[in-house]
Amino acid sequence: MYIMAKKAKLCGPLFAFLFLFSLGYIAHADDPVTIFILGDSTVDVGTNNWLPESYCRADFSPNGVDLPYSVPTGRFSNGLNSADQIASLFGYQRSPPPFLYMINHPATFKRDILRGVNFASAGAGIFYETGQKQFIKVVPLSDQIQQFATVKGNLTELIGPVATANVLAKSLFIVSIGSNDLFEHVPPNSSTLVDHNDDVYITNLQFTYHGHLESLYKLGARKFGIMSIPPIGCCPKLRASSKKPGACREDLNKLAQSFFISLEDLLRKMSSKLVGMKYSLGNTYEMTMSIIEDPLAFGFKDVQSACCGSGKFNGELPCFFLLGPNLCANRHEFLFWDSYHPTEYASKLAALTLYGGGTRLVTPMNFSRLVATHVNITS
Numbered sequence: 001m002y003i004m005a006k007k008a009k010l011c012g013p014l015f016a017f018l019f020l021f022s023l024g025y026i027a028h029a030d031d032p033v034t035i036f037i038l039g040d041s042t043v044d045v046g047t048n049n050w051l052p053e054s055y056c057r058a059d060f061s062p063n064g065v066d067l068p069y070s071v072p073t074g075r076f077s078n079g080l081n082s083a084d085q086i087a088s089l090f091g092y093q094r095s096p097p098p099f100l101y102m103i104n105h106p107a108t109f110k111r112d113i114l115r116g117v118n119f120a121s122a123g124a125g126i127f128y129e130t131g132q133k134q135f136i137k138v139v140p141l142s143d144q145i146q147q148f149a150t151v152k153g154n155l156t157e158l159i160g161p162v163a164t165a166n167v168l169a170k171s172l173f174i175v176s177i178g179s180n181d182l183f184e185h186v187p188p189n190s191s192t193l194v195d196h197n198d199d200v201y202i203t204n205l206q207f208t209y210h211g212h213l214e215s216l217y218k219l220g221a222r223k224f225g226i227m228s229i230p231p232i233g234c235c236p237k238l239r240a241s242s243k244k245p246g247a248c249r250e251d252l253n254k255l256a257q258s259f260f261i262s263l264e265d266l267l268r269k270m271s272s273k274l275v276g277m278k279y280s281l282g283n284t285y286e287m288t289m290s291i292i293e294d295p296l297a298f299g300f301k302d303v304q305s306a307c308c309g310s311g312k313f314n315g316e317l318p319c320f321f322l323l324g325p326n327l328c329a330n331r332h333e334f335l336f337w338d339s340y341h342p343t344e345y346a347s348k349l350a351a352l353t354l355y356g357g358g359t360r361l362v363t364p365m366n367f368s369r370l371v372a373t374h375v376n377i378t379s
């Protein structure tokens with residue numbers, strides 16, 4: 001802890017945040033799988049806290065209100081997010097720490113590296129430019145992959161190239177990204193009637209995604225747990241701006257659905273070409289829609305407005321204490337925490353489905369099966 005204390009000045013709530021991480025690592029009896037996480041705010045556990053110039057961050061209250069001591073950690077949630085929930089199903093207390101945290105703590109780096117690393121950065125997209133203008137600074141997916149290459153180098157130094165290849169082939173690579181690329185294509189305040197050239201955009205996006213996944217494969221990744229794009233047109237921010245008051249923005253939802261269809265096709269093709277590549281594709285679109293269509297079945301009372309925020313659907317303004325947001329008391333009854341992100345409870349339901357669900361929602365196999373699958377290391 002003494003090393004951590006020295007750095008605490010960089011970012012207000014950091015000290016307590018580090019304390020949470022140290023609680024988070026209680027070793028599991030039978031060596032849990034190493035988990036690497038890449039993506040955006042859906043799985044960011046504090047990367048952007050280390051980017052002082054970034055406007056896309058959640059290291060302020062009421063974020064984290066349901067974590068021990070109500071400490072904001074950078075997660076866009078009242079508590080844990082999907083990255084944490086999946087990691088916990090594999091035997092951890094929560095997600096591995098952010099890469100930018102780890103490199104600033106070399107003393108614990110070597111101990112932690114075998115459990116995994118989280119590279120995800122809120123606001124980031126598949127395209128390099130996504131989020132850069134609006135948020136000034138994010139870590140785009142290609143840079144996250146570069147950071148993973150560094151980690152691979154560190155692992156190789158630690159245990160040698162053969163053992164590293166073995167560890168990476170068995171590791172779970174969770175990737176959750178794409179929403180921000182769609183938001184750049186259809187800004188929240190744009191008219192729904194514009195012709196957005198959607199097919200071309202999705203094709204280019206998938207072409208770029210393909211390149212990223214192939215880079216990860218070349219670096220040694222074999223098991224990909226991919227989360228698709230949820231019905232982002234139904235999040236409170238978008239409902240608030242919809243032409244038909246309160247309705248989901250169908251243009252964005254259609255894009256999310258096309259994205260899933262082309263991603264499914266891409267992954268099928270990739271895995272038939274790349275020796276040893278295995279994947280699970282989580283249909284987060286359908287998972288979320290099932291909840292929106294039948295909230296009570298899942299224990300939700302409100303699937304339209306944000307728990308924390310203000311304005312229409314409580315989702316027009318961010319969940320930020322300086323803006324005097326409303327904060328709901330019954331967090332587990334809300335699908336949305338803020339204008340864009342799910343509550344801790346909603347992320348938990350998603351993680352349970354990804355981990356152990358049937359092929360309708362996670363295909364061709366669930367994450368637990370993916371991790372149990374044997375992969376031959378041939379090259």
Ligand SMILES: *[C@@H]1O[C@H](CO)[C@@H](O)[C@H](O)[C@H]1NC(C)=O
Nearest residue numbers: 106109110150151153154157
């Ligand atoms: C990890 O590798 C990078 C690049 O080679 C190096 O700069 C860094 O010091 C290494 N970190 C540790 C903890 O070994």
Ligand SMILES: *[C@@H]1O[C@H](CO)[C@@H](O)[C@H](O)[C@H]1NC(C)=O
Nearest residue numbers: 134186187188189190191192
């Ligand atoms: C939408 O918002 C952006 C930036 O927030 C602004 O530049 C643009 O003028 C807005 N467009 C409309 C149609 O209101």
Ligand SMILES: *[C@@H]1O[C@H](CO)[C@@H](O)[C@H](O)[C@H]1NC(C)=O
Nearest residue numbers: 355356357358359366368369
């Ligand atoms: C995962 O999928 C398999 C095969 O579809 C199924 O038998 C199993 O019950 C699912 N859940 C878990 C936790 O393995």
